[in-house]
Amino acid sequence: MISISHRLAARLIEHAGRIMPPSRRQWAQAMAIELDHIPGGLAALAFALGCAQAGYTQKIVAMNLFANIIRWTLAAMTAAWAGSLVVLISFTAIIKSAPGAIAADPGSHGERANTLHLIQIYPLWELVPIALITVLLIAGAVQLVRRRGMALTLIALGVTAATVLRLIDLRLTGYKGISSDAPMGFLVELLIPLLCLGPVWWLSRQAPDLKVCT
Amino acid sequence: MSRAPSPQTRAVLEALFAQPRAWRYGYDLMGETGLQSGTLYPLLMRLSDQGLLEAEWRPSLQQGRPPRHAYRLTRQGLSAANALARPAPKGKRTQLA
Numbered sequence: 001m002i003s004i005s006h007r008l009a010a011r012l013i014e015h016a017g018r019i020m021p022p023s024r025r026q027w028a029q030a031m032a033i034e035l036d037h038i039p040g041g042l043a044a045l046a047f048a049l050g051c052a053q054a055g056y057t058q059k060i061v062a063m064n065l066f067a068n069i070i071r072w073t074l075a076a077m078t079a080a081w082a083g084s085l086v087v088l089i090s091f092t093a094i095i096k097s098a099p100g101a102i103a104a105d106p107g108s109h110g111e112r113a114n115t116l117h118l119i120q121i122y123p124l125w126e127l128v129p130i131a132l133i134t135v136l137l138i139a140g141a142v143q144l145v146r147r148r149g150m151a152l153t154l155i156a157l158g159v160t161a162a163t164v165l166r167l168i169d170l171r172l173t174g175y176k177g178i179s180s181d182a183p184m185g186f187l188v189e190l191l192i193p194l195l196c197l198g199p200v201w202w203l204s205r206q207a208p209d210l211k212v213c214t
Numbered sequence: 215m216s217r218a219p220s221p222q223t224r225a226v227l228e229a230l231f232a233q234p235r236a237w238r239y240g241y242d243l244m245g246e247t248g249l250q251s252g253t254l255y256p257l258l259m260r261l262s263d264q265g266l267l268e269a270e271w272r273p274s275l276q277q278g279r280p281p282r283h284a285y286r287l288t289r290q291g292l293s294a295a296n297a298l299a300r301p302a303p304k305g306k307r308t309q310l311a
Contacts, residue, residue, distance in 0.1 A: 027259055030269075030283030031251070034240045037282070047241070050251030057256045 005041030009048035016048075016055030021062040028055065075144040078155060082137035089127050089134070095119045126165065133161045222249055224298060226257055230267070230287045231295035237272050237284035258285060266291035 002010075013035055017028030031051040038044045095116065140154035219227070225247040230238060244254055261267035265288060272284040287295055 024259065026283070027255060030240065031255065033280050033282055036279060037239070037241055047244075047251045050253070051255065053252030054255040057252070058259070 003041045005045045009035055009044040012048035013051045016052045019055045020058045024058050071144055075141040078137050078141040078144065082134045082141065085130055085134040085137070089130055092119050092122060092127060096124060129161060129165055133158050133165070136161065219298065222253055222257055225249065226254065226261070227291070227295040227298055230285065231292065231299065234287060234292055237270065237286050239282050239284055261291065266294055
């Protein structure tokens with residue numbers, strides 16, 4: 001006859017099997033069968049508690065993998081943003097160094113004329129903070145890949161500086177934001193980078209430094 | 215990345231290396247190494263992932279019981295355990311894959 005403690009132990013191992021990632025299910029099955037070979041209710045219960053702990057460990061390991069995917073994606077996005085800023089700086093510097101440029105140079109399309117006008121009225125000094133933001137973002141992306149907690153600080157500084165610069169840009173005559181046609185577009189434009197900081201914060205809090213027992 | 219094995223990993227490798235060709239069971243390894251199941255099983259999983267341990271369902275010696283999950287070191291695991299068993303040269307630490 002199966003004792004209560006054995007039954008409870010079997011339930012615990014069943015639970016461990018449910019929380020383990022699918023790739024580990026055969027290990028949960030191994031634990032369940034091993035339970036049959038453990039004499040004594042208390043020993044069985046202690047064994048099952050350990051198995052439940054192992055189940056949670058595996059769950060955390062799987063989460064760590066998920067966190068790694070997020071980390072690399074965010075690092076790639078941050079690096080891509082920095083890359084686009086490098087293009088922006090170069091493009092603006094080239095246009096500004098040729099004051100005689102007309103709308104026909106980049107193309108006759110109306111939107112391109114607007115872009116040229118925006119670049120021509122864009123203050124040259126703003127390229128300096130943009131370059132600084134680029135450096136912060138690149139450093140943040142590198143630190144994120146290296147699992148360093150300071151990644152959050154660097155990316156947050158970059159996003160905040162970009163947001164402040166965006167607010168300064170509003171005073172420019174004739175400037176139209178990317179999403180200025182959409183209702184609440186400007187707010188969305190500001191909120192998206194700030195919301196991106198959520199996963200970075202979460203990563204810096206737990207996943208990057210997660211150590212699994214060795 | 216290579217790193218020095220923990221005392222728990224070392225204990226499991228040593229226990230398996232003591233009878234290199236024999237299939238061993240989880241509960242027996244717990245008794246031999248003094249490790250709890252919560253430490254032993256994640257360790258076995260990791261050693262298996264690293265290719266140091268092979269796991270197989272073996273028929274139970276007791277009639278009417280389902281097959282048990284049994285473990286033994288692979289060729290790579292045997293070399294790792296052998297390297298651990300030998301005293302490392304001064305200033306060098308034995309590392310696992």
